[in-house]
Amino acid sequence: MIFDINTATGHWPFRRVPNQTIPLLRCLLAERGIGGAAVANTHALFYKNCQDANLELAEAIADDAEFFTGVATLNPLYAAWERDLVTCTEELGLKALRLVPRYHDYGLDAPEAKAILAAATDLNLPVFIPARVVDVRQRHWMDTEQQVSVEEIGRFSLGVPGSRIVITESTVSVPELVNDDGTLKYPGLYFEISRMPSAYGQTIAGLLDAVGADRFLFGSGAPFKEILPSLLKLDTIDCAEDTRRRIAHENARTLLETNTCS
């Protein structure tokens, strides 16, 4: 069983991306042996009122609830996000919140950002933050060229004790995450593996040793990205099989189902 923590549906305006619809995305993932996925709506990057994108998402995955776990996207600078967050969790059944500060034009040091992280934490909701959506080196002239750094997200997490933040689409190194005495700099961070080297240098294995196996989650970036590279990364981690299972699906299930039990 593999659960993909990092997928998206909806139109991307800057490049033709295949398999954008929920039925096509499900086929794509299932053909590669993936049994479930967290999915966010790409439209939410661009709508001013991104709650409309969350409503679209909930409707799109309604018939695939056993496969897809919906991820809300909200902008803490926009009106009514507090009500929308409650609606997303209590009425739409979305199980995580995505923040995209570079697309919604705020910094993670803004008080509004801290407020929405605190609200999500109160609801026991994990928060996803992509370091980037696509490689900025190839960006469309209307797209952002700014990424979100691990350090920036880490500092953000420290501002709300108990918060759980999954960084997607990022590389990371042990010195970025671990103090000299071996303690974690940012205890609330989790990491999706699609951009981390695996076989060469055993980077993921080194991170597992330093940070802990419960912090890493399989993700592909589909349909923006090909899926097989991430599957190969998972396969080539030098680790015990039970650790691989945790990365493949158990950590994601734990992270996403915790809130449904609250």
Next chain:
Amino acid sequence: MKPTDLHACTVIDIHNHVWAKDGELDRDRAMSLLKAADCLGIDTVCVSLPLMTESPTPEEFRQANDMVFEALEMSDTFRGFCFVNPGYAEESVAELERCIVRHRMVGVKLYHQYRICDPALRPVMDYAAELGVPVLMHAAKLRDSANVARQPRVSHAEHFLKAAHMFPNTTLIQAHIGGGGDWEWNLRVLEAMPASAKYFIDISGSVVDAGIIRKTVATLGADRVLFATDGIMEEGIGKLLEAGLSEEQLQHILSRNAERILF
């Protein structure tokens, strides 16, 4: 084809590197590269040690190539590409003679000190043609301001089109279609690459956008595309095997094209 099937094929990674640490070959990193190649089913890894400074001196690029020699001693899996700075034309040609004629390196590696179509490259390109070895040039169509500022003379597809006319006897390899930058723009430009040009492109780089390899092969044909990773290993294999290519197309990309121009 599945990833495990690669162990039954010949696989040549035409673009990879060894690196220096404290002024010496980083042998641990080179060993890790060998282990990764073995794990993933890659039989031959072409390595160079390019210097990314503004204008590396002959002494510096000779030292870099010495470290590649040391790596070649570590394993038969490695084949060497000789790095030079064409700004030092006479010294570069002498270094090609040392590395390729005397020490059996199999290609030339250039970085962004000069564009591929710069007339300063003439002596190096002519000598590479005389030796019958390919020239692998770092390349990208960069769109973000930070990298544009960092690499003002990086080559892109338009430069390769010009170079194909300027140096028709030299085999050109455009590095990493997935190395960052606007790969779709590159491919649209490359639609105009003449069939007669001795031009190839490698698939390496971290970009694994859906469809990138399928479009590259559709634009240039499988006989002009070379398997490579540039050290980003799972991406290289994964995006190639996701491209929906025939067994024959895959065989060309995995090794036959490289065998044609390397050995």
